Amino acid sequence: MIRINGRTTIGKPDKLFGVSALAKARIAEIGKENVINSTLGVLLDDNGKLVVLSSVMEALRELAPEEFAAYAPIIGIPEYKEAVTKAVFLDEIPQDIFIETCYAPGGTGSLRNAISCYSSPKDKILTSDWHWAPYNVIAAELGREVVTYTLFDEDYHFNDASFRASLSEILAVQDQAVVIINTPAHNPTGYTFTLEDWDKVLDIFKSFPNKNIVCVVDIAYLDFAGDAHEYRAFLKKLTGLPHHILPLIAFSASKGFTMYGMRCGALLCMAPTAELAKEFKDATSVASRASWSNGNHSAMAVISKIFADDTLLAKVTEERNHYMKNLQERGRAFMEEAGKIGLQCCPYDSGFFITVPCDNAEEVGKALQALNVFAIPLGPGIRVSVASNTIAECRAIPGKLQQAITQINGK
Numbered sequence: 001m002i003r004i005n006g007r008t009t010i011g012k013p014d015k016l017f018g019v020s021a022l023a024k025a026r027i028a029e030i031g032k033e034n035v036i037n038s039t040l041g042v043l044l045d046d047n048g049k050l051v052v053l054s055s056v057m058e059a060l061r062e063l064a065p066e067e068f069a070a071y072a073p074i075i076g077i078p079e080y081k082e083a084v085t086k087a088v089f090l091d092e093i094p095q096d097i098f099i100e101t102c103y104a105p106g107g108t109g110s111l112r113n114a115i116s117c118y119s120s121p122k123d124k125i126l127t128s129d130w131h132w133a134p135y136n137v138i139a140a141e142l143g144r145e146v147v148t149y150t151l152f153d154e155d156y157h158f159n160d161a162s163f164r165a166s167l168s169e170i171l172a173v174q175d176q177a178v179v180i181i182n183t184p185a186h187n188p189t190g191y192t193f194t195l196e197d198w199d200k201v202l203d204i205f206k207s208f209p210n211k212n213i214v215c216v217v218d219i220a221y222l223d224f225a226g227d228a229h230e231y232r233a234f235l236k237k238l239t240g241l242p243h244h245i246l247p248l249i250a251f252s253a254s255k256g257f258t259m260y261g262m263r264c265g266a267l268l269c270m271a272p273t274a275e276l277a278k279e280f281k282d283a284t285s286v287a288s289r290a291s292w293s294n295g296n297h298s299a300m301a302v303i304s305k306i307f308a309d310d311t312l313l314a315k316v317t318e319e320r321n322h323y324m325k326n327l328q329e330r331g332r333a334f335m336e337e338a339g340k341i342g343l344q345c346c347p348y349d350s351g352f353f354i355t356v357p358c359d360n361a362e363e364v365g366k367a368l369q370a371l372n373v374f375a376i377p378l379g380p381g382i383r384v385s386v387a388s389n390t391i392a393e394c395r396a397i398p399g400k401l402q403q404a405i406t407q408i409n410g411k
Contacts, residue, residue: 019377020039023035036373039374040385040387042388043258044387048388051323055316056258063305067301072295072296074295075102076266079300083306087253087256090228100268100269100271100280101269105263109291110251111180112138112291113267116287118176119214124145125146125180128182129150130151130188152346156346157347160204171211176211177213181218184221184351187220190350195233206241215238217248219250219252224327241272245272246269246270249268250267251265253265264296327387330386331351354384357380358409359408368404384401
């Protein structure tokens with residue numbers, strides 16, 4: 001009796017959890033010390049335990065009972081909306097735009113509302129060829145379709161020519177386009193759009209003055225990218241734009257505050273006019289009501305308390321930075337070893353993942369499993385989660401990957 005309605009993955013196994021289950025079975029068979037599980041998209045410590053910021057948990061334990069039990073306003077409690085703005089912009093909140101926010105259950109909910117509110121059924125949504133697979137599921141559930149441009153050119157730089165061509169194709173048949181850009185610390189490549197990349201993107205947007213373009217920036221990994229101000233510098237370029245360009249920021253507390261299961265995020269608009277900001281607030285309120293209705297009050301309260309208390313915020317930031325440095329060391333270890341053996345990787349800057357392009361990725365993934373290394377075949381490549389591996393494991397994986405690629409592809 002089920003109606004498919006674009007849900008092409010019904011009944012199919014989830015690839016990520018499937019490979020993860022195989023890794024766990026191999027660990028049970030031959031021991032954890034003999035298996036590298038690089039499937040999980042969460043930050044683990046060197047003992048394989050989930051990293052949970054103790055400072056965030058401290059704030060959670062101090063909540064009053066009603067902050068857990070009471071309904072929250074659909075768009076979020078006022079303190080949370082203010083906290084999200086601070087989380088995105090820090091101490092450089094722009095004054096020349098109109099900012100509105102709406103609570104969403106994680107980055108997924110933020111993206112869902114962006115697509116729902118700013119595209120129509122059968123519209124095409126543009127993102128890069130390397131992208132987080134649930135973009136497709138979210139779009140399909142809403143009757144839209146994700147189409148892609150080629151993220152990297154032959155020299156592994158941002159392929160602005162492909163970006164322009166793909167956007168042009170969409171705008172030839174649509175009067176409005178939603179474009180998703182995942183930066184910094186892109187999932188799955190670890191690439192970060194440079195300021196020069198952003199100049200190219202915005203110049204392309206400006207070249208379609210008679211079309212509306214909604215640019216959704218997925219910043220899920222922002223707080224683990226590097227220097228907080230440096231990696232937010234691009235946000236300044238999203239102000240003072242022509243009125244046919246609307247930047248939206250998909251904020252998530254999952255990674256930066258290790259609140260994965262509390263499902264806390266928000267969609268923030270950087271509107272050039274008050275009218276566009278009001279539109280955003282009104283539409284996202286309805287979209288949220290029709291989806292999850294009220295949000296997680298306790299999660300909003302925790303984020304609100306952190307940003308209302310300078311001492312607590314400093315403590316959270318210091319603790320997060322400790323783990324970020326460890327993550328950076330893991331990424332450097334992987335890239336150093338890959339460089340030594342000539343293993344080609346997508347240009348990694350920061351974040352949880354590194355991707356190695358290769359032909360016959362599914363077969364390479366299986367060959368890698370035979371070497372007791374478990375990673376995710378993703379399109380034309382293998383995604384490695386440096387966030388879930390030790391430095392020693394990050395140094396070991398490139399050689400194993402090279403061996404598996406040579407075994408399958410002969411080069």
